[in-house]
Amino acid sequence: MRVFITGIEGFVGRHLVMELVKAGHEVSGLYFDKMDLDEIEALAERLYRGDLRDSVSLNQILDSARPDAIVHLAAISFVPAASSDPRTAWDINLGGTLNILEWIRVAKPDTHLLFVSTSEVYGRSDGGDLPFTEETPLRPANMYSATKASADMAADQYRSLFSLRIATLRPANHIGPGQSENFVVSSFARQVAEAALGLGDGVIRVGNLSAMRDFLDVRDVVRAYRLVLEQQITGIFNLGSGKAERISDILDSLVEIAGARISVVVDKERLRPVDVPIIFISREKLSAESGWTPEIPLIKTLEDTLKCWKDKLRK
Amino acid sequence: MRVFITGIEGFVGRHLVMELVKAGHEVSGLYFDKMDLDEIEALAERLYRGDLRDSVSLNQILDSARPDAIVHLAAISFVPAASSDPRTAWDINLGGTLNILEWIRVAKPDTHLLFVSTSEVYGRSDGGDLPFTEETPLRPANMYSATKASADMAADQYRSLFSLRIATLRPANHIGPGQSENFVVSSFARQVAEAALGLGDGVIRVGNLSAMRDFLDVRDVVRAYRLVLEQQITGIFNLGSGKAERISDILDSLVEIAGARISVVVDKERLRPVDVPIIFISREKLSAESGWTPEIPLIKTLEDTLKCWKDKLRK
Numbered sequence: 001m002r003v004f005i006t007g008i009e010g011f012v013g014r015h016l017v018m019e020l021v022k023a024g025h026e027v028s029g030l031y032f033d034k035m036d037l038d039e040i041e042a043l044a045e046r047l048y049r050g051d052l053r054d055s056v057s058l059n060q061i062l063d064s065a066r067p068d069a070i071v072h073l074a075a076i077s078f079v080p081a082a083s084s085d086p087r088t089a090w091d092i093n094l095g096g097t098l099n100i101l102e103w104i105r106v107a108k109p110d111t112h113l114l115f116v117s118t119s120e121v122y123g124r125s126d127g128g129d130l131p132f133t134e135e136t137p138l139r140p141a142n143m144y145s146a147t148k149a150s151a152d153m154a155a156d157q158y159r160s161l162f163s164l165r166i167a168t169l170r171p172a173n174h175i176g177p178g179q180s181e182n183f184v185v186s187s188f189a190r191q192v193a194e195a196a197l198g199l200g201d202g203v204i205r206v207g208n209l210s211a212m213r214d215f216l217d218v219r220d221v222v223r224a225y226r227l228v229l230e231q232q233i234t235g236i237f238n239l240g241s242g243k244a245e246r247i248s249d250i251l252d253s254l255v256e257i258a259g260a261r262i263s264v265v266v267d268k269e270r271l272r273p274v275d276v277p278i279i280f281i282s283r284e285k286l287s288a289e290s291g292w293t294p295e296i297p298l299i300k301t302l303e304d305t306l307k308c309w310k311d312k313l314r315k
Numbered sequence: 316m317r318v319f320i321t322g323i324e325g326f327v328g329r330h331l332v333m334e335l336v337k338a339g340h341e342v343s344g345l346y347f348d349k350m351d352l353d354e355i356e357a358l359a360e361r362l363y364r365g366d367l368r369d370s371v372s373l374n375q376i377l378d379s380a381r382p383d384a385i386v387h388l389a390a391i392s393f394v395p396a397a398s399s400d401p402r403t404a405w406d407i408n409l410g411g412t413l414n415i416l417e418w419i420r421v422a423k424p425d426t427h428l429l430f431v432s433t434s435e436v437y438g439r440s441d442g443g444d445l446p447f448t449e450e451t452p453l454r455p456a457n458m459y460s461a462t463k464a465s466a467d468m469a470a471d472q473y474r475s476l477f478s479l480r481i482a483t484l485r486p487a488n489h490i491g492p493g494q495s496e497n498f499v500v501s502s503f504a505r506q507v508a509e510a511a512l513g514l515g516d517g518v519i520r521v522g523n524l525s526a527m528r529d530f531l532d533v534r535d536v537v538r539a540y541r542l543v544l545e546q547q548i549t550g551i552f553n554l555g556s557g558k559a560e561r562i563s564d565i566l567d568s569l570v571e572i573a574g575a576r577i578s579v580v581v582d583k584e585r586l587r588p589v590d591v592p593i594i595f596i597s598r599e600k601l602s603a604e605s606g607w608t609p610e611i612p613l614i615k616t617l618e619d620t621l622k623c624w625k626d627k628l629r630k
Binding site: 083086087090094095098101102137138139140142143146149150153154156157158161 | 398401402405409410413416417452453454455457458461464465468469471472473476
């Protein structure tokens with residue numbers, strides 16, 4: 001299968017390239033940042049540099065790639081970035097998605113689209129409505145999730161109105177080796193790795209430790225994407241573990257794995273202005289449709305993430 | 316008060332100019348189509364021709380107008396138009412709203428914004444969830460309402476994140492003299508007027524007559540907008556009659572008022588592909604906050620609409 005990936009240079013994109021190429025698929029994709037492309041350049045058929053917001057050049061790229069399927073990963077996914085520059089977040093997260101939907105509608109309506117939404121579209125929980133299912137209403141609680149909820153609704157309308165073959169996946173937080181330290185678990189892992197290597201001051205700076213989130217290993221996530229592509233699944237699906245882990249427990253596990261002496265300090269700048277205390281989402285619908293279940297235990301994910309940071313910091 | 320109206324040349328815009336000028340406010344506004352501006356040109360301080368999607372020229376216009384308040388009416392509001400050209404609908408209905416929100420955030424954060432959403436953001440009803448309140452989740456059922464629900468969510472985030480002074484109004488269908496015949500009641504009224512004047516074939520072509528909708532006279536709508544502006548109200552409010560009228564009853568009333576001999580034919584092209592059988596919305600929150608209640612009885616609205624068409628057709 002010829003698969004085109006947007007945001008191919010990102011955390012998920014890199015893992016997805018490996019997953020798909022290993023399974024014999026032909027991969028190309030769009031990148032925006034040109035750092036560190038060697039590894040995916042070696043695996044992908046072709047990489048295109050471009051901006052999702054520029055529909056003219058995006059159309060040319062897709063006309064040339066003629067994919068069987070598109071996995072649309074590219075987004076401003078860091079919540080504070082969307083809050084501080086909302087127009088850019090809307091233009092990329094919604095406008096970029098519309099550009100892809102329009103290319104499919106106009107140029108190649110048989111393209112299978114896997115649109116990566118987020119479980120954050122469901123917003124806050126009163127506790128009684130958990131786990132969120134695909135029927136839970138969208139009540140985005142911050143600017144980032146408003147942009148994603150809008151793109152999710154747009155994809156839904158394109159699917160029903162034009163009978164497009166769209167799978168909307170609403171994944172939980174994903175973690176694992178290679179994630180930006182903008183995200184909480186990777187930030188912890190980097191700081192724990194530094195402490196373990198005797199770098200820095202042995203102090204971990206953290207945000208809200210009481211929040212509970214649904215975490216998946218990125219390698220489980222990309223395996224789900226491959227199964228959705230191979231089975232040509234369409235519709236809306238949560239992608240989660242079905243349970244919530246407390247952030248403080250994750251930090252404790254990382255410290256335990258590292259065996260280092262560490263003190264923890266709350267850093268107000270790391271507290272999100274609008275926070276959601278607990279989220280976890282059901283995964284029954286996707287498991288029933290695709291056979292996917294998460295396979296990598298949390299402890300293994302944390303070990304690998306820590307090792308990845310240690311390797312990077314030693315260089 | 317200096318009020319800037321987008322979509323000032325539209326059905327609601329024209330009535331709003333009259334309402335605001337009569338109450339002593341200074342009105343300016345943006346128009347896109349330049350037909351028939353004489354009446355509002357005589358009342359408004361200044362009219363600017365422009366395209367909401369062009370943020371550079373919109374910013375220049377708003378910098379020059381420096382309004383105390385903006386009423387953002389401009390939208391692709393005809394459902395089939397949004398379905399057949401979704402990109403344009405998204406760019407105007409969401410992108411145009413973002414351009415206004417960004418101008419306010421960056422250039423004049425004390426501007427009071429009255430953003431006109433729609434009760435269609437609530438989507439279909441299972442009957443048991445009526446009337447829709449402001450707490451009802453947004454479940455848009457067509458492309459038009461998806462664009463409006465997205466803009467509604469964007470306005471909500473700008474309000475909470477940047478403490479902007481935004482009133483989001485979610486009005487029911489509005490009807491009255493001057494409405495485009497793209498909308499059902501005006502289409503009926505035109506056809507009934509033609510029959511009454513002996514023009515055409517005496518046949519009324521209609522879509523789905525069993526649908527039930529919440530209708531407000533446009534003059535009640537613009538009075539609500541004036542009250543929201545004058546009282547500087549912020550937050551999210553339904554604007555409806557609190558009850559649903561059957562479309563077939565409205566047609567019967569129009570025929571009765573006209574006293575003409577008319578036959579009714581169902582025209583498949585007038586049936587919306589995605590239809591919502593019944594909608595009505597609560598108006599308690601806005602009534603409690605502003606003192607507004609609808610004052611014009613339906614029969615008066617229909618008489619005036621019919622008279623307006625007769626006057627137009629006689630010319």
